[in-house]
Amino acid sequence: MKDDKISRSVIKRLPRYYRILTDLEKAGMDRISSKELSIRLSVTASQIRQDLNCFGGFGQQGYGYNISDLRKEIASILGIGDVAKTILIGAGNLGRAIATHVPFTDLGFELIGIYDSDTLFSGLRIKNLPISSMDSLPEFCQENQPQTAILCIPDKSAPEIVSLLMQLGIRSFWNFTHYDIASNFPTAIVENVNLSDSLMTLSYLHKYGDTKL
């Protein structure tokens, strides 16, 4: 990588680039002008160039971009292809929806275990994985060394469970709770999904009718 201080806003755009390039490749396109790509991605051609330059740059003057190559490069930048073993904690409505809805394999993650503290769920299966009791988690982690955990648990359980998971060697968290993991565990790698905050953002946009923010 050319520069290791990539801003979070660049990183946040790459998944969309990857997704749209995947669609273009599936549609049978092999190359694309920077102007056409910028229309597809809804950003300016100069923004794309600037974003890709953070990683060394990929376009050729007068040729544009080779879709398959660019997609592969972005996949590699995003770490798609290295498979991260992942466990899901919390098998309530949200956990079940995440387990069934998200295409983990396509995104470089392998869901290898589902855990819930409620023994009511024990023995049930989601996507062919059994829901296991939290008691069996330490042994499972020792044997299988998952690196990533998805947290679909109540906020109040989060401090204790994150602390346990860190001890068990989990490094990164896809966090659906409101618990501020990053402040409490500075070495943790965290991506938060805060559905309530997202809906409040819509509330604001709706109130002020501003579609251009």
Added chain:
Amino acid sequence: MKDDKISRSVIKRLPRYYRILTDLEKAGMDRISSKELSIRLSVTASQIRQDLNCFGGFGQQGYGYNISDLRKEIASILGIGDVAKTILIGAGNLGRAIATHVPFTDLGFELIGIYDSDTLFSGLRIKNLPISSMDSLPEFCQENQPQTAILCIPDKSAPEIVSLLMQLGIRSFWNFTHYDIASNFPTAIVENVNLSDSLMTLSYLHKYGDTKL
């Protein structure tokens, strides 16, 4: 409002301010210094001042912030309190999780109808609302005038359904699909939740171990 060109990044921080102020108020606190508040919110005191100044400013020199007043002001900025009638389209795993998991009423939304094109779901209830067939949507919208729609439908159904909803008077969309509503319907108000993009962001962060982005 002091300035109507508020950046999206400020808007994105306000829901978190609101949430944390709600917790502080519930914990019985009535006022807070700007330094203490900045620790709770994990942003600098100057950032908070700057964010709130966009809306006219609320702190008093030497006093800090009155928690209840500040919370009320932010609620009003976010449009929490004005209730937006909302319908959910798509009652699959994700739709069901959203319907049961998100505290709509607390956030200024009232879920008044759930629709799915799959008649298999017809007659089932989520949170005491029946799942209705799409056929009955036009009449329902005419009678009840919902303003907001939550889209938990397959990407490929989105263009047709968004077009229908716009005709039925829906103004704002909480969009869980990958369909780019804003580009196709410039007057629509859109907040996207893209779970795949979020997981790819975690993949990147995990790969480079950068916790400081």
